[in-house]
Amino acid sequence: MKLFSLQQNPDLFKPATEEEKSQQDVMSESVSFFKDGCRKLMKNPLAVFSIIVLAIIVLAIIFVPIFVPYEYDEMLSVNGKRDKGAKNLAPFTYSELEQEYIDNGGQRFPHIFGTDEQCRDYFIRVIYGTRVSLIVGIFASVIVLIIGVLYGAISGYVGGKADMIMMRIVDIIYALPDMIIIILLSVVFREIITFPSGSLLSRLGTNMVSLFIVYGLLYWVSMARQVRGQILSIKENEYILAAKAIGTKSGRIIKRHILPNCLSVIIISTALQVPSAIFTESYLSFVGLGVSAPMPSLGSLANAAREGLQSYPYKLIFPAIMICLIVLSLNLLGDGLRDAFDPKLKK
Amino acid sequence: MTRYILKRVVLAIITVLIICFITFFAMNSIPGGPFNKEKALSPATVAALNARYNLDKPIPQQFALYMKGVLHGDFGVSLKNGREITDIIKESFPISAKLGLIAVTIALVAGTVFGSIAALFRNKWPDRVIVFLSTLFTSMPSFVLATLLLLVFCIRLGWFPVWGNEEVSYFLPVLSLAAYPMAYTTRLAKTSMLDALSQDYIRTANAKGVAKWKVIFKHALRNSLIPVITYAGPEIAYIITGSMVVETIFTVGGIGSKFVTAITNRDYTMIMATTIFLATLMVVANLLVDIVYKLVDPRINYD
Numbered sequence: 141m142k143l144f145s146l147q148q149n150p151d152l153f154k155p156a157t158e159e160e161k162s163q164q165d166v167m168s169e170s171v172s173f174f175k176d177g178c179r180k181l182m183k184n185p186l187a188v189f190s191i192i193v194l195a196i197i198v199l200a201i202i203f204v205p206i207f208v209p210y211e212y213d214e215m216l217s218v219n220g221k222r223d224k225g226a227k228n229l230a231p232f233t234y235s236e237l238e239q240e241y242i243d244n245g246g247q248r249f250p251h252i253f254g255t256d257e258q259c260r261d262y263f264i265r266v267i268y269g270t271r272v273s274l275i276v277g278i279f280a281s282v283i284v285l286i287i288g289v290l291y292g293a294i295s296g297y298v299g300g301k302a303d304m305i306m307m308r309i310v311d312i313i314y315a316l317p318d319m320i321i322i323i324l325l326s327v328v329f330r331e332i333i334t335f336p337s338g339s340l341l342s343r344l345g346t347n348m349v350s351l352f353i354v355y356g357l358l359y360w361v362s363m364a365r366q367v368r369g370q371i372l373s374i375k376e377n378e379y380i381l382a383a384k385a386i387g388t389k390s391g392r393i394i395k396r397h398i399l400p401n402c403l404s405v406i407i408i409s410t411a412l413q414v415p416s417a418i419f420t421e422s423y424l425s426f427v428g429l430g431v432s433a434p435m436p437s438l439g440s441l442a443n444a445a446r447e448g449l450q451s452y453p454y455k456l457i458f459p460a461i462m463i464c465l466i467v468l469s470l471n472l473l474g475d476g477l478r479d480a481f482d483p484k485l486k487k
Numbered sequence: 488m489t490r491y492i493l494k495r496v497v498l499a500i501i502t503v504l505i506i507c508f509i510t511f512f513a514m515n516s517i518p519g520g521p522f523n524k525e526k527a528l529s530p531a532t533v534a535a536l537n538a539r540y541n542l543d544k545p546i547p548q549q550f551a552l553y554m555k556g557v558l559h560g561d562f563g564v565s566l567k568n569g570r571e572i573t574d575i576i577k578e579s580f581p582i583s584a585k586l587g588l589i590a591v592t593i594a595l596v597a598g599t600v601f602g603s604i605a606a607l608f609r610n611k612w613p614d615r616v617i618v619f620l621s622t623l624f625t626s627m628p629s630f631v632l633a634t635l636l637l638l639v640f641c642i643r644l645g646w647f648p649v650w651g652n653e654e655v656s657y658f659l660p661v662l663s664l665a666a667y668p669m670a671y672t673t674r675l676a677k678t679s680m681l682d683a684l685s686q687d688y689i690r691t692a693n694a695k696g697v698a699k700w701k702v703i704f705k706h707a708l709r710n711s712l713i714p715v716i717t718y719a720g721p722e723i724a725y726i727i728t729g730s731m732v733v734e735t736i737f738t739v740g741g742i743g744s745k746f747v748t749a750i751t752n753r754d755y756t757m758i759m760a761t762t763i764f765l766a767t768l769m770v771v772a773n774l775l776v777d778i779v780y781k782l783v784d785p786r787i788n789y790d
Contacts, residue, residue: 315502317769319728324513324762327750331517419628426630426732428751439628446634446736450642460631468626 173400180480187476190469197466201271209249210261212268213434222259228452229255253458257448266458269436273418274466276348276437280355280417285410287356288363293402295364296371297394307368310361318358322420326350326429345432347424355417363409370402404481411474415467422463438463492778499774506766507557511550514759562760567752572760575745580764583734583741587726590661594668594722599715601669602676603708606684617673624670630732633663637736660737664729668722675718679711686710713784720776724769 181187210216216226218237225235231254238248253262295306329350374380374397383393422439424430431437438459445455528536537543540563541552556563562572605617624632636659640646647659683689684707692702731743738744742761749757 311498312502312505315498315770315773316506317724317727317766319724320762320766320769321506321509323746323750324510324758327753327755327758328513328517415626422628423630423728423732426628427747442631442634449634449638453638456631456634456638460627460635463628463631464623464626467628468622471622471626 177404177477177481181476184476184479186472187480190472190476193465193469194473197270197462197469198274201267201274204267205264208261208264208267210264212265212436213260215259216255216261224259226251226255226259228257228448230452231454254452254454256444256455262455262458265436265441266438266462269438269441269459270462270466272431272435272437273421273439273463276351276421276431277414277418280352280359280420281410281413283352283356284360284363284413285406288360289367289402289406291360292364292367293371296368296375297398299372303368307365310364313358314361314365316358318354319420319423321358322351322354322424323427323429325354326424329353330429345430345435347429348421348431351417351421351424359413363406363413366405366409367402370405371398374398374401404477407481408474408478411470411477415470415474418463418467418470438466488781491781495774495777499770502770503767506770507554507763508550510759510762510766511553512546514755515546515549517755557763562764563756565749565754565757567749567754567757572757575757576742576760576764579740579742579745582739583730583743586657586660586664586734586739586741587723587730589657590664590726590730591668591719591723593661594665594672594726595715595719597665598669598672599676599708599712602673602678602715603680603703603711605673605677606680606711607703609681614677618677621670621673624666625674627666629663629667629729630736632666633660633733633736636663656737656739660733660739663736664726664733667729668718668725672715672718672722676711676715679714680707683707683711713780716776716780716783719779720773723772723776727765727769 216223216235216238218241221237223235223237225237227235229235229251231252232250233254234242234248234251242248251261251263253266256262256265291306291310295303326347329346333346333349377397380393380397383397388396418438421430421437422442425437425439426443428443430440430443433440441459442456442463445452445459449456534543541549544552553563560573562576564570565572565575601617601621605614608614640659641648647656689702689706692706727743730741731747733739734741734744735747742765745757746761746765748754749761
C-alpha cells in the first residue's frame with residue numbers, strides 16, 4: 141500500500157515557481173504598534189477635531205503676539221499719550237482718542253476682545269493667559285511624568301521589600317487631600333520665597349512655583365501606581381521569560397519589552413494630566429493664589445472679570461470659552477488615545 | 488474584615504497626624520509673629536501676649552499644646568477678628584454640610600440614572616445628548632459654571648436673588664457644585680452599566696424570561712453601582728474644594744468661603760484650623776467610602 145511506503149513523493153520537493161514564491165510576499169508593510177495606534181486615532185473624528193483645535197490654539201499663542209502691536213501689560217496710548225478713555229471698551233470699538241487718530245488717517249489695530257479696566261488690550265491678554273495656562277499645565281504634567289514613571293518603574297521592577305515600603309509611602313501621599321495642601325503651601329511660599337526679579341519664575345510668581353512643587357510632591361502617585369501595576373503584569377508574561385531564557389540582558393528587556401508596553405498607559409495619563417493641571421491653576425487663581433499680576437492666566441482673567449460682570453460679561457466669556465475649549469479637546473484627545481493605544485481594548 | 492477596617496483606620500489616623508504636622512510647621516515657618524502690626528507694641532506687651540498664647544515656648548511644645556487644644560475642639564482665635572475659631576466653624580459648617588450633602592446626593596443619583604439611560608439607549612439620541620452634556624460639564628471649572636449661572640439666572644433673568652440665605656438660593660450653588668461630579672458619575676455609570684449588561688447572568692435571566700425592568704434593576708443596576716461607589720471618595724473631596732469657590736461666588740456663608748476669606752486676609756490661625764478641619768473631613772469621608780465599598784462587594788479582597 142502506498143500509504144505505508146517510505147518512498148517520498150518527489151513532487152513535494154520541486155523548487156517553487158515564481159508564482160508560488162510571490163504568494164509568500166507580505167503585501168502590506170508591517171504595521172508597528174505605534175503606527176497602528178496612530179491610524180486608529182486618525183479614524184476617530186472627535187480626536188482629530190481636538191487635535192485640530194489644539195493645533196490652532198498653539199499656533200495662535202505662538203504667532204498672534206507677533207502680529208498684534210500691543211503687549212499684555214501695556215496700557216494703551218495714542219501717539220505716546222496715555223489713552224485714558226480706552227477703559228472697558230466693547231469688542232471692536234475704539235476710544236474717542238483712537239477714533240480721532242483714525243479719522244486723521246492713522247492706522248490702529250482693532251481691539252478684537254475690547255479692553256480691560258486698566259486700558260489694556262483684552263485680546264492679547266487672553267492669548268497670553270492661554271499661553272501661561274498651557275505652559276503651567278504641560279510643565280506640571282512633565283514633572284508628574286518623570287517622577288511617577290521613575291518611582292513606579294523602580295518599585296515594580298525591583299519588587300520585594302523595597303516595593304512594599306515604596307507603596308506604603310504612596311498610600312499615605314494618596315490619602316492626603318491635594319488641593320488643600322496646595323493652598324496651604326502656596327500661602328506659606330508666598331511669604332518665605334522670593335526670586336531674583338526679571339527671571340521667568342519671578343514673573344510667574346511664587347504661587348506657580350508652589351503649584352509645581354506640590355505636583356512634584358503629591359500628584360505623581362497615581363502615575364507611579366499605574367506604571368508599577370503595568371510593569372508587575374508585564375513581568376509575568378511568557379515572552380519576558382522567553383527573553384530571559386535565551387539570555388537577553390535586563391537592559392534590553394526593559395527597553396524592548398517592558399517600556400513599549402507601558403508607553404500607552406504613560407501617554408494616556410500624561411494627556412489627561414494636562415487638563416487637570418490647567419483646572420488646578422485656574423482654581424488657584426480664583427482663590428487668589430494664581431500667577432502674579434500683571435501676568436495673566438485664563439483663571440485669573442476669569443476671576444478678574446467677576447468684578448464688572450453685570451456690565452462687561454464678555455470679559456468672563458472669552459477666557460471661560462478658552463478654558464473649556466482647551467480642557468475639552470485635551471479630554472477628548474486623551475479618550476481617543478486610550479481607545480487607540482490601550483492594548484486591553486483591542487478586539 | 489475587622490482587620491481590614493482596623494488597618495484603614497490606622498492609616499487614616501496617620502494621615503490626619505501628618506496633615507496636622509505639615510500644617511502646623513508650614514504656618515510656623517512664615518516669618519513674623521502675629522503681633523507684628525503697623526502700630527508697634529511695647530516689648531513687655533509682646534512678651535505678655537506671647538506668654539498668653541504659648542508663643543514663648545519651643546516649637547515642639549507649641550505643637551503638642553496646639554494638638555491638645557484641637558483634640559478638645561479648641562482651634563484658638565482668629566487673627567483678624569479675635570473670635571473663637573471653633574465658634575466660626577460651628578456656625579458656618581452646617582451651611583456647607585447641607586449644601587455639600589445635597590450636591591453629593593444629586594450628583595450620585597442623577598449621575599447613575601443618566602448613565603444607565605445612556606447605556607440602555609446606546610447609540611440612540613438619549614445616549615448622544617447625555618454623552619454630549621456630560622463631556623461639556625467635565626470640561627468646565629466650577630467657578631466658570633457658577634459665574635455663568637449667576638450671570639444668566641440672577642442678573643439677566645432675575646429669577647433668583649443675587650444675595651440671600653433663603654431656601655431658594657441653594658438651588659444655583661448646588662447645581663454648580665454638582666455639575667462636574669454628576670457628569671463624571673454619568674460617564675462612569677454608563678461604562679459599568681454597559682459592562683454589566685454584557686455579562687452572562689444577564690443573558691441567563693433574559694433567556695429564562697425574566698421581565699425586562701426586573702433584569703435591569705435587580706441584576707444589571709446593582710452590579711453596575713460598584714464603580715460609582717468608588718468614585719464617591721474623590722467626589723466628596725471635589726465637592727469640599729469646589730464649595731470654597733461656589734460659596735464665595737454666591738456669598739453663602741459656609742466654611743469654604745470663610746477659608747477663602749482667611750487666605751486673602753492672611754489670617755493664619757484660621758487657615759490652619761480650616762485646613763486641618765477640612766482635610767480631616769476628607770480623610771474620614773474616604774475611609775467611610777472604602778469600608779462601605781468593601782461591605783457592598785464582598786468579592787473584593789485587599790489583603
